[in-house]
Amino acid sequence: MILILVRHGKSVANVNKVLSNDPDKYPLTEEGLQQASFTARELRKLMVSKLYTSPILRAYQTATVIGEALGLIPVVDGRLRERDLGELNNTYMEADHWKLRLMRKEIEARGLENWDSLKRRIANFVEAVAGEEVVVAVSHYDPIRAFVSIATGVEEDVSLWGVSIPNASMTIALYGEGRVKLLTIGAPVLLPSVLSQLNPQPELRGE
Template sequence: MPAYADVLLVRHGESEANAAGRFACRTWDPPLTASGSLEAERLARQLLNAPVRYIVTSPLLRARQTIAPLARILHIDPVVLEDLAEVDLGQWDGHRLKDLENANSPAFQAWRQDPESNPPPGGESIMTVGQRVLTALSQFLQTCEPSTLTVAATHADCIKGALLVILDAHGPAARHIWVPNTGQLLLRWFDNGRWVLIFSPLCNAREEGCDLD
């Protein structure tokens, strides 16, 4: 059996962009809100007893802030992987979602229906995002000890895209995937390049009486 390594994909906590209903990718790098910071602390408590060996993160601030409490208590230095960054939204970057909806733009409506066939103007398709995320993780895992767990802080469309690529699904299927803030997806990577989904009670939550210092 080929060697393997597990990866827990984690979406960042609530950011100022989430709270404002705005897209944020390349031109705006908002921090977490107060609620997002609490979500990050809660995530650290949930994963306190998980066998985490490595931590990687998107370069964007909201992802780095989300993983910081866990990195602190586990004494693991996060590795920044540029290709875990949010989907490139092209001309829509920084715009309010409601404004794009109210404009009745055919391009926006088409993207909502099928983000693979109709990427944002000047932006990325959902499967492109998923493939770059999986490629970056594969390259990182090749340098890691086998049978270990890596936590990867990233973004909702990165997780959706990775899932679609693994399942060889169609673009419109993205509309049926919801990744909440600090939502998690556990994957297993084999050194022959194969990815699988894992349904596992990974987290051992300790919500009370837990010292995170």
């Protein structure tokens, strides 16, 4: 199986520096829609068999743009949703990253979904779709980092501090014979070196 995790395009929440796991707030910005369109064009280089998405609006909008380009209808899967933020939901973070502030004991986050819970639900999603050939799943920053944690064996959230997952980027893994091989983390394009490992069928969908 080829698994391609796509982070949603830039949203109003990203621009306004608001943390939110609400399902129906903070849509994509115009830039975010353009990012989703660019990623969709990249994904046309592959024969994607299934498209899944988080139910959160910014992810669903991204998946809709991708689905229109690929001729696929996005399937909503709650396991791809944003991290449950607890009392941090819909809060504005002006200065340092909220995780740094948590580590410094400057803020509390009652109800925040823990790292192990996040990894379990992402692992459960991957196991459920393992029978597909080429899967695209639109999700969020922390769930995708949780997948990177599973694939690399890096255990703690803060240990992945330097791992960047930009908006509309692609994190790609190959699954086979019980092994996982990460090909990209947060990549904006499908490079020829990556495509050569994915056995694509170029131009199969046409323009």
